[in-house]
Amino acid sequence: MIDFELSEAAQNLQAMVHGAAEAFMRPVSRQFDEEEHTIPWDFIDFMWQATQGSDANLAGKKPTKEDGPAPERNLQLAVSIEELSWGDAGLYLSMAGPGLGGAAVAAAGTPEQKARFLSRFRSGKPKWAAMAITEPGCGSDSSAIQTTAVRDGDHWVLNGTKIFCTAGHKALLESEGFVVVWATVDKSAGRVGIKAFIVEHGTPGISVAKLEHKLGIRASDTAMLILEDCRVPLDNILGSPEITRTSEGFKGVMATFDATRPAVAASAIGIGRATIEFLRETLQKEGIPIRYGIPASKLAAVERDFMEMETLLEAARLLTWRAAWMMDRGIPNNLEASMAKAKAGLAVTQITQKAVEILGPLGYSRSLLVEKWMRDAKINDIFEGTQQINMLIVARRIFGYSSRELS
Amino acid sequence: MISFELSEDQKLLQETVAAFAIEQIRPLARDADERGEAPESVVAKAWELGLVAGAIPESYGGFGDARSALTGAIVLEELGYGDLSIALHVLAPRLLVYPLLEHGTEDQKKRFLPAFTQAEFRAATAAVVEPSLHFDLSALTTTAIAEKNGFVLRGRKAFVPLADGSETVLVYARHADRPRSENPAEGYRAVGAFLVERGAPGLEIGPPEKNMGIKALRSHELTLSDVRVGAECRLGGDRGIDFARLMNCSRVALGALAVGVARAAFDYARDYAKERRAFGVAIAQKQAIAFMLAEMAIEIDATRLLVWKAAWKLDRGEDATREAYLAKHYAANMALKVTDNAVQVLGGHGYIRDHLVELWLRNARGFASFEGMAIV
Numbered sequence: 001m002i003d004f005e006l007s008e009a010a011q012n013l014q015a016m017v018h019g020a021a022e023a024f025m026r027p028v029s030r031q032f033d034e035e036e037h038t039i040p041w042d043f044i045d046f047m048w049q050a051t052q053g054s055d056a057n058l059a060g061k062k063p064t065k066e067d068g069p070a071p072e073r074n075l076q077l078a079v080s081i082e083e084l085s086w087g088d089a090g091l092y093l094s095m096a097g098p099g100l101g102g103a104a105v106a107a108a109g110t111p112e113q114k115a116r117f118l119s120r121f122r123s124g125k126p127k128w129a130a131m132a133i134t135e136p137g138c139g140s141d142s143s144a145i146q147t148t149a150v151r152d153g154d155h156w157v158l159n160g161t162k163i164f165c166t167a168g169h170k171a172l173l174e175s176e177g178f179v180v181v182w183a184t185v186d187k188s189a190g191r192v193g194i195k196a197f198i199v200e201h202g203t204p205g206i207s208v209a210k211l212e213h214k215l216g217i218r219a220s221d222t223a224m225l226i227l228e229d230c231r232v233p234l235d236n237i238l239g240s241p242e243i244t245r246t247s248e249g250f251k252g253v254m255a256t257f258d259a260t261r262p263a264v265a266a267s268a269i270g271i272g273r274a275t276i277e278f279l280r281e282t283l284q285k286e287g288i289p290i291r292y293g294i295p296a297s298k299l300a301a302v303e304r305d306f307m308e309m310e311t312l313l314e315a316a317r318l319l320t321w322r323a324a325w326m327m328d329r330g331i332p333n334n335l336e337a338s339m340a341k342a343k344a345g346l347a348v349t350q351i352t353q354k355a356v357e358i359l360g361p362l363g364y365s366r367s368l369l370v371e372k373w374m375r376d377a378k379i380n381d382i383f384e385g386t387q388q389i390n391m392l393i394v395a396r397r398i399f400g401y402s403s404r405e406l407s
Numbered sequence: 408m409i410s411f412e413l414s415e416d417q418k419l420l421q422e423t424v425a426a427f428a429i430e431q432i433r434p435l436a437r438d439a440d441e442r443g444e445a446p447e448s449v450v451a452k453a454w455e456l457g458l459v460a461g462a463i464p465e466s467y468g469g470f471g472d473a474r475s476a477l478t479g480a481i482v483l484e485e486l487g488y489g490d491l492s493i494a495l496h497v498l499a500p501r502l503l504v505y506p507l508l509e510h511g512t513e514d515q516k517k518r519f520l521p522a523f524t525q526a527e528f529r530a531a532t533a534a535v536v537e538p539s540l541h542f543d544l545s546a547l548t549t550t551a552i553a554e555k556n557g558f559v560l561r562g563r564k565a566f567v568p569l570a571d572g573s574e575t576v577l578v579y580a581r582h583a584d585r586p587r588s589e590n591p592a593e594g595y596r597a598v599g600a601f602l603v604e605r606g607a608p609g610l611e612i613g614p615p616e617k618n619m620g621i622k623a624l625r626s627h628e629l630t631l632s633d634v635r636v637g638a639e640c641r642l643g644g645d646r647g648i649d650f651a652r653l654m655n656c657s658r659v660a661l662g663a664l665a666v667g668v669a670r671a672a673f674d675y676a677r678d679y680a681k682e683r684r685a686f687g688v689a690i691a692q693k694q695a696i697a698f699m700l701a702e703m704a705i706e707i708d709a710t711r712l713l714v715w716k717a718a719w720k721l722d723r724g725e726d727a728t729r730e731a732y733l734a735k736h737y738a739a740n741m742a743l744k745v746t747d748n749a750v751q752v753l754g755g756h757g758y759i760r761d762h763l764v765e766l767w768l769r770n771a772r773g774f775a776s777f778e779g780m781a782i783v
Contacts, residue, residue: 002477004716007408075409292732293591293651295543296775311713311733318712319705322411339705388698395697398704399681406692 004318010076017080020050021087026369029088032219033372037211039174040094040219048096048126074259074324078266082317085270089376090219092267093166097121100384101129101171101180103260104196108238108252117198120176128171130179132162132225139164140389142182143191143250147227149183155231156197158183158205161224164383168223169208172201179206180238181227182253194250196238205230216375260384261337262323265344268380269320272313272348275355275373279306282359302358309351316344335397342390345381352377417478424482427456428489433671436490439623440766443615445496447528453497454528458482459504467516468524474508476656476718479783480663484711487667491770492623494664499568501782502533503577506600506653510643515602519575533577533600534564534629535657535779544654544778545594546587549631551580551601557637560601560609563630566777570612570627576603577642578631579650579779598650600642609634620769653781655717655727658735660783662714665742665774666707672749672767673703680752696752703745710734710741718783739774746771 006014024043032040084092098106098121105117120127138144147160158181162168171177178200186193199206205228212222239252283290283306290303299307319340326333352374356363363370381387396406413421431449439445463469486494504523507516522529537548549562560580570576578601585597603610613628642648677700680691690696717730746768750757757764 001410001414002412002715002719003408003410004719005408010408072408291591292729293595293654294545295541296736297540298543307733307736311737314716314730314733315709315713315737318716319709321409322708322712325409325411336708339708342701343705343709391698391701392694394701394704395691398677398700399691399697401692406694406697 006079007072010072010079013076014079014083017083018086020047021083025084025087025091029091029369030366030372032088032091032094033216034218036213036218037221039170039221040091043091044094044096044126051097052122071328074262074327075321078262078320078324081263081266082270082273085267086274087270088219089267089271090217092270093217093220094170096126096128096170096175096177098129099167100131100256100260101178104131104180104238104253104256105129105198107256107259108196110240113198113235113238117178125175127175128167128177130165130168130171130177130223132165132168132179132181134164135161136163140386143194145182145184145194146187147181147183148187149185149195149197149237151185151234152231154234156183156234156237158197158199158227158230158232160227161209162227163224164212165223165225166220166383168225169211169221172199172203172206172225173208175201177201179225180253181206181225191250196253197232198236198238199227199230199232200236203230203232215378216372217379257385258323258332258334258337259327261341261390262320262327262333264380264384265316265320265323265340268344268348268377269313269317271373271377271380272309272316272344272351275352275370275377276306276310276313278368278370279309279355279358305354305358309354312347312351316340316347319343335394338385338390338393338397341385342387342394345387345390348377349381413481417481420478421481421485424456424485425488427453428485428494432486432489432493435493436623436763436766437760439490439493441622441760443622444625445493445623449493450497450528453493458497459500460524462508463504463520463524464508467520469520474505474783476659476721476783477715480659480714480718483660483663483783484667484670487664488671489667490623491664491668492621494667495568495621495624495780497528498782499573500529500531502568502780503531503573503575503602505656505781505783506533506577506642506648509653510600510646510648512644514639515642515644519602522574529574530569530572531575531577532567532569532573533579533779533781534567534570535579536564536566536776538563538565538628542778543594544598544650545591547579547581547594547598549578549580550583551599551641552583554635557635557639558599558601558641560603560631560634560636563628565616565628566626566779567612567629568624568626570629571615571625574605576605576610576629577601578603578629578634580631592651595651595654598648600648600650601636602640602642603631603634603636607634607636618773620766620771620773622769651726651728652721654779655721655731656781656783657779658731659714659718659721659727660780661774661777662710662717662731662734662738663783664780665738665771666711666714668767668771669703669707669710669742669745672746672764672771673700673707675762675764675767676700676703676749676752679756690752699748699752703748706741706745710738713737721783735774742771742774743768 149156171179178198181197184193209224209226323333323336323340356374460469461472462474465471551558581597609632611630615625683690713734717727717734720727749764
């Protein structure tokens with residue numbers, strides 16, 4: 001039966017995370033935006049303690065028998081990410097945990113790899129797992145990756161440069177974490193030659209060249225990594241060793257995105273919601289009514305704008321929950337995940353940009369968080385598949401086209 | 408807990424109505440639009456599906472199905488997918504039946520419902536919209552003045568489907584004795600519904616309206632010049648009606664129909680784009696076209712979910728005004744955009760009446776003005 005009510009467990013989770021977001025993120029939101037490369041250790045430690053012992057923050061991970069009837073892993077993740085991003089999207093991304101790198105292992109790793117790489121997130125000090133795909137010369141076109149992986153005895157030797165790696169520096173230098181590096185074992189083979197390799201913290205030959213200065217999500221460190229003859233053990237190639245002979249490596253990791261796209265969409269929605277709530281309160285204080293039920297032609301311009309904004313947010317959230325729900329049910333959701341991400345990224349951009357406009361000089365001022373939310377929002381239209389890439393994916397799916405037929 | 412899965416019954420109903428819409432309704436759409444009316448044959452066949460009698464309790468001769476706004480939305484999307492005009496025609500009797508089911512006194516139900524459980528289609532309708540650009544559900548200009556044994560109705564209505572064939576029209580009017588208010592909710596609370604018989608003195612049914620779209624739906628203006636009705640004609644008796652809720656049902660219904668129309672246009676344009684070749688490839692392989700269609704697909708799915716959420720709230724007995732109002736607006740805008748894009752994808756061919764996309768565009772633009780369709 002169609003049902004739009006969160007389960008009690010999801011509601012409890014939502015309340016708990018919301019409480020944490022309100023108490024521990026909002027008060028320091030502006031500070032960590034201004035102090036771009038200061039690591040918010042207090043917040044990180046607190047959230048690490050709070051999420052210990054659960055796989056709650058692991059996107060993807062196909063439901064298993066132990067998960068019990070109708071597991072809600074991805075849906076609850078979307079709910080909790082929305083709350084955290086409502087708090088502060090940059091601080092959310094700075095949180096320790098399996099993250100995108102862990103999601104890749106969960107999606108494509110062998111059982112042995114999952115145990116070897118994921119168990120660390122259940123105890124001890126905070127750890128990060130990052131994903132390094134983008135290079136100076138290629139972002140959307142991940143089949144054009146130039147970083148190489150050459151087999152040498154018992155090792156893979158990696159060479160190349162990666163940019164825009166969220167938490168790359170924390171994964172390698174600030175914790176016992178790892179980075180999942182996409183590299184090609186055969187440049188001439190295009191997509192088929194691309195595999196994912198796990199580079200553990202402390203591995204010689206990988207260094208953090210710099211941390212980016214960004215428009216928003218400044219509390220989240222974004223690293224440039226340089227790999228120079230970086231040697232990793234043979235069994236650090238994600239998936240079985242046979243993977244070098246098939247296109248499975250690339251496809252397997254790409255499948256991660258079916259799980260992480262709803263998660264990114266949820267983050268966008270959190271920022272959008274923060275903005276809308278603030279705007280609603282402000283309009284109320286100013287005595288500007290929002291009247292549902294009168295003809296559109298009688299709505300004040302601000303009313304009409306506000307209604308459009310809140311509808312966009314609801315639409316984005318419903319698409320996101322659908323995609324997450326499908327993941328939880330094991331229903332292939334490539335189309336729906338991309339729909340959600342495309343809609344949410346665009347919606348939050350539109351919502352936050354319009355909010356700054358409506359709030360006039362106050363919206364523009366750094367004395368309010370609204371301008372920061374606009375800056376934080378924009379990345380959601382870009383990372384984890386740009387708006388345009390997600391639209392391409394949707395288009396391919398609705399036509400039944402391959403990437404060669406529609407590019 | 409969150410779920411996006413239809414029940415088995417809903418799936419079955421959806422399949423049945425979808426098949427009917429594609430096989431029986433759609434092939435007639437163009438001709439019906441050109442002629443300005445729905446063929447009786449399809450109206451009769453739709454009647455047999457039980458679209459009106461379904462929700463009438465067995466004690467009045469109906470099937471006694473539970474009414475659900477969400478299930479209604481599912482059914483209406485499929486009917487809209489077939490053809491909007493024909494859909495509105497076959498659903499028109501609900502305009503009387505559903506408010507009766509919701510609010511009618513026992514007497515009123517006994518008097519009116521059984522006629523809609525017979526073998527033949529029976530027309531009925533309701534009058535809500537007023538022919539003015541100031542038209543406002545929260546400030547109706549049609550009034551009901553209380554007098555000794557009943558009410559006097561005065562005003563003008565538009566978009567009244569099948570008025571010229573209905574024995575009874577349910578006329579919505581503002582109780583004149585209620586004070587005017589800035590608060591829209593007060594305006595809704597001031598509205599009552601009145602069972603008016605055809606031939607009532609003072610009731611004038613205008614000729615069939617000429618609209619840009621919904622041309623196969625015979626709709627009319629009504630003029631009420633001091634039409635007198637007895638107290639027993641006030642729907643719900645002294646308790647009256649919940650006009651706000653009925654209008655939320657209407658918003659859900661119109662939203663669902665809009666999704667159906669948009670989906671029809673999308674499917675058609677998508678298939679066309681895969682066939683039509685230009686510059687050596689199918690035009691679907693060109694990003695400009697592909698992105699248009701991708702956006703259309705996303706917006707259709709998003710709108711459906713917004714409509715379903717409003718319907719779900721209605722079914723839970725909650726106030727769904729915000730959700731229904733926002734969903735209906737979104738749906739009206741979405742349907743226009745999608746159908747407009749569909750015409751665009753077909754290019755010059757989209758402009759010619761050989762293809763249905765131009766019809767869908769003409770129909771879709773109407774959703775901005777359509778109101779008062781409490782048919783879920």
